[in-house]
Amino acid sequence: MTQIKSTVDRAAMAVSGGLILLGVVVLGLVETLAGQPYGAAPLTNDAGEVIAMPLIAPNLRTGLVILGLVVLLLWGLYKLATPMAGGDTETTPAESTAD
Incomplete structure (x- = not known):
């Protein structure tokens, strides 16, 4: 069965x-190329002073991924709510021979 992708499908994907x-x-590649530290938390010394921070805030990266997942969720709900295009609207029983 071939599926026709509409403009909404392509845009959502x-x-x-x-x-x-x-x-x-x-952003992971940018963070890696920026150098140390690679972790999400700032590095501190023994006195508790911040000595190194990540270049890109982990909240920003997490927010982008969650926003992408929310778009997928909304697209899935849209696909559930809309009827399939080109489907048969009436069903006819198949002929069979009796033995």
Whole structure:
């Protein structure tokens, strides 16, 4: 069965995929290229002073990924709510031979 992707389907997939890739891959690569520290929490010394912070806030990266997942959730709800295009509206019983 072939599925026809509408403009809404393509837009939802592009936006959600783009947000998730931006939050995980692109910003992760930027964080890696920026150097130490790699963790999400700031590094402190024994006195409790912050000596190093991550370049990109972990809240921003998490927010982008969650926003991408929310777009996917809304798209899934949209697909459940709309009827399938090109489907049969009436069902006819199949003929069978009796033995």
